[in-house]
Amino acid sequence: MALGGMLRNSAAISLHLVGSLQRKKAGASLRRCLHQTLTMAKRLHARRLDGIDHNPWVEFTKLASEYDAVNLGQGFPDFPPPDFAVEAFQHAVSGDFMLNQYTRAFGYPPLTKILASFFGKLLGQEIDPLKNVLVTVGAYGALFTAFQALVDEGDEVIIIEPFFDCYEPMTLMAGGCPVFVPLKPTPTRDGELDSSSNWQLDPTELASKFTSRTKALVLNTPNNPLGKVFSKAELELIARLCQQHDVLCITDEVYQWLVFDGHQHISIASLPGMWERTLTIGSAGKTFSATGWKVGWVLGPERLMKHLYTVHQNSIYHCPTQAQAAVAESLEREQLHFGQPSSYFVQLPRAVQRSRDHMVRSVQSVGLRPVIPQGSYFFVTDISDFSEEWPAGQGVGGWRPPRAQHGLCPPESKMPDLPGAADEPYDRRFVKWMIKNKGLVAIPVSVFYSRPQQKHFDHYIRFCFVKDESTLQAMDKKLREWKDELGA
Ligand SMILES: Cc1ncc(COP(=O)(O)O)c(C=O)c1O
Numbered sequence: 001m002a003l004g005g006m007l008r009n010s011a012a013i014s015l016h017l018v019g020s021l022q023r024k025k026a027g028a029s030l031r032r033c034l035h036q037t038l039t040m041a042k043r044l045h046a047r048r049l050d051g052i053d054h055n056p057w058v059e060f061t062k063l064a065s066e067y068d069a070v071n072l073g074q075g076f077p078d079f080p081p082p083d084f085a086v087e088a089f090q091h092a093v094s095g096d097f098m099l100n101q102y103t104r105a106f107g108y109p110p111l112t113k114i115l116a117s118f119f120g121k122l123l124g125q126e127i128d129p130l131k132n133v134l135v136t137v138g139a140y141g142a143l144f145t146a147f148q149a150l151v152d153e154g155d156e157v158i159i160i161e162p163f164f165d166c167y168e169p170m171t172l173m174a175g176g177c178p179v180f181v182p183l184k185p186t187p188t189r190d191g192e193l194d195s196s197s198n199w200q201l202d203p204t205e206l207a208s209k210f211t212s213r214t215k216a217l218v219l220n221t222p223n224n225p226l227g228k229v230f231s232k233a234e235l236e237l238i239a240r241l242c243q244q245h246d247v248l249c250i251t252d253e254v255y256q257w258l259v260f261d262g263h264q265h266i267s268i269a270s271l272p273g274m275w276e277r278t279l280t281i282g283s284a285g286k287t288f289s290a291t292g293w294k295v296g297w298v299l300g301p302e303r304l305m306k307h308l309y310t311v312h313q314n315s316i317y318h319c320p321t322q323a324q325a326a327v328a329e330s331l332e333r334e335q336l337h338f339g340q341p342s343s344y345f346v347q348l349p350r351a352v353q354r355s356r357d358h359m360v361r362s363v364q365s366v367g368l369r370p371v372i373p374q375g376s377y378f379f380v381t382d383i384s385d386f387s388e389e390w391p392a393g394q395g396v397g398g399w400r401p402p403r404a405q406h407g408l409c410p411p412e413s414k415m416p417d418l419p420g421a422a423d424e425p426y427d428r429r430f431v432k433w434m435i436k437n438k439g440l441v442a443i444p445v446s447v448f449y450s451r452p453q454q455k456h457f458d459h460y461i462r463f464c465f466v467k468d469e470s471t472l473q474a475m476d477k478k479l480r481e482w483k484d485e486l487g488a
Contacts, residue, residue: 052169056428056447063432064441070474072359072463073441075224075377079468081290082344088329089293092322099321105313107135107297108324114331119299123270123280131302134312135319139254139283139296144170145315146250146279146298149307151176155215160201162448162457164224164252180450181209182457183228185371193360194371194382196228203237210241216248217241219268222255225380225448225462227373229263239271248304249274254283254296255376257345258466260353263374269299276301279308284327286377289348289466293323352377352465358472359465366482368461377466380445383430384459425458434461439478 045053057074064071071078080086092099106112112129120127127133136142143166151157153175159167161182171178183199219238221230230238242249249268256265269278279300285291298308337343360370360379369382419436420429427444434440445460467475 048173048175052172056165056444060431060435060441060443063435067435067439069435069439069441070471070478071441072465072467072471072475073443075464075466076291077289077377077466077468078471079289081288082330082347084333084344085288085290085326085330088333089322089326091329092325099325101321102318103321103324105318106130106309107133107319108321108328111135111295111324111328111331114328114335115297115299118331118335119280119282123267123275123299125269125275127299128302132299132305134298134305134308135324136296136298136312137316137319138285138291138294139252139281140166141294141316141319142279142281142283142296142298143167143250143252145308145311146281147171147174147176148315149311150248150250150279150304151215154213156211156213158206158209158214158217158247159450160217160219160223161450161453162223162225162445163218164220165447167218167220168450176215177213178450179209179214180453181206182449182453183223183226194369196223196226196371196373196379197231199226199228199371201234201237206237207241210245210247214245214247216250218250218252220252221268222253222259222265222373222375224255224376225378225443225445226371227376227379229259229265229374230268232266235266235268235271239268239274242277243273247277249278250281251278252281254281254286256282257287258349258352258377259375260349260356261374265375276303279304284323284330288327288330288344293327295319295323295327355465355467355472359463359467359475362472362476362479363463365479366486371460377464378462379465380460380462381442382459383427383461386430425454427458427461431461438482440475 060073064073103109104112107115107129109129112133112135115133115135116127116129119125134142134145136145147157147170151171151174155174155176156179157167157171157176158179158181159171161180163180168178181201183201185194186198186200188194188198217238219230219235221235222228223230238249241247251268253265253267256267259265267280269275269280279298282297282299283291284293284295284297298305300308334343334345338345340346356373356379360372363370363381367385369385371380371382373379418429419432425444425446427446431442431444434442442461442463444458445462446454446458448462449457
């Protein structure tokens with residue numbers, strides 16, 4: 001019997017029972033029991049949530065809090081935002097009392113104005129604050145609004161792996177179909193450290209993912225979790241394919257100021273022909289080291305933005321005014337200091353690069369093999385030296401982790417007491433082991449992959465390095481203890 005029919009029948013039987021029970025003055029406990037049956041007969045969750053209800057972050061955050069572990073997992077700074085930003089927030093709270101009230105739905109006017117002028121120059125585009133800008137609840141809100149507004153039932157969305165984990169469920173919730181394409185690492189020479197720039201798209205494979213049903217491609221540069229900064233040539237390839245196949249580009253650029261070693265962030269919307277088909281997403285949380293403010297934005301052409309406005313006005317309607325005012329004042333300050341040593345966008349990447357270098361050096365002391373990132377808050381490290389021999393037939397396109405390539409994998413596991421189920425991806429079990437036994441929290445990289453690819457990429461863990469000196473010292477202490485045990 002069809003589900004609808006079954007539900008109707010069980011409801012009818014229940015109603016019938018309610019009547020007869022009332023006549024017989026049945027006890028309250030029976031009624032309670034019947035009420036439970038009725039409640040259970042109805043499907044509770046919307047079908048769009050099927051398969052997306054497991055969140056790995058909850059599990060690892062909980063585990064981290066149960067042990068006295070140094071948290072290098074989640075992506076947030078554990079140091080204060082710059083003074084000028086904190087003062088801007090204080091002005092917003094204690095200044096004009098009207099900032100306690102609603103503001104314009106699509107963004108507090110001074111904020112949309114400065115976003116338009118600031119990014120207009122960077123993107124080489126005339127940006128209208130009233131037509132090309134939407135302020136959202138963080139970049140998360142921007143992404144959600146974009147997917148809801150533009151992805152339709154059955155549309156295909158190309159997602160580059162590894163990917164910030166919400167892209168897949170957001171595509172599914174909009175009724176779309178995610179199509180994955182992996183960045184593949186090229187082997188390094190023995191002893192050479194890997195770099196996230198070695199992780200590249202295969203142009204033929206990427207092209208093969210575009211079909212007549214492809215609606216959008218999601219780009220994230222600098223990328224979370226790899227820290228890869230897409231080069232101009234890579235962006236041009238993506239741009240060419242998007243234009244050839246009339247595909248939109250949703251580009252998540254929340255780490256755009258966090259670029260190291262002289263690398264340059266390039267916005268794909270600044271490439272010829274791309275503004276008209278691109279939504280560029282940013283985050284004040286990442287920009288001003290204030291992730292709790294949850295102010296994000298989307299910039300794009302009017303023909304796309306008008307649909308995002310529709311979603312926004314029928315869901316969130318408007319974002320907190322004071323946080324928007326603080327971001328507006330902070331961006332105005334940055335515009336005045338742009339490119340100068342006093343600019344936070346110059347100072348922050350320098351400081352964060354020092355933390356990156358510190359952490360990269362430190363984790364190598366216990367045999368973790370970092371993949372050097374060009375940008376973002378994160379790097380991944382290869383943990384294959386800790387595992388059993390790389391299973392035959394695994395790896396991508398003949399690629400093997402460095403040790404396995406040279407036959408240097410230990411013959412038996414160095415990790416006899418790995419927690420977790422045997423069929424759980426290795427990196428998850430390794431992270432649980434590391435939290436419990438070594439007091440360090442990282443995130444398993446397989447959570448940033450689609451299910452079929454997880455088994456190929458379960459030998460990496462992600463560390464977050466946007467951390468204060470005291471956290472780095474605490475990490476070093478744990479790593480020294482780990483190293484001593486290895487030597488023992
Ligand atoms: C790639 C990426 N996009 C978006 C976000 C969400 O940003 P926000 O905190 O502004 O919502 C994050 C946060 O970790 C991220 O890493």
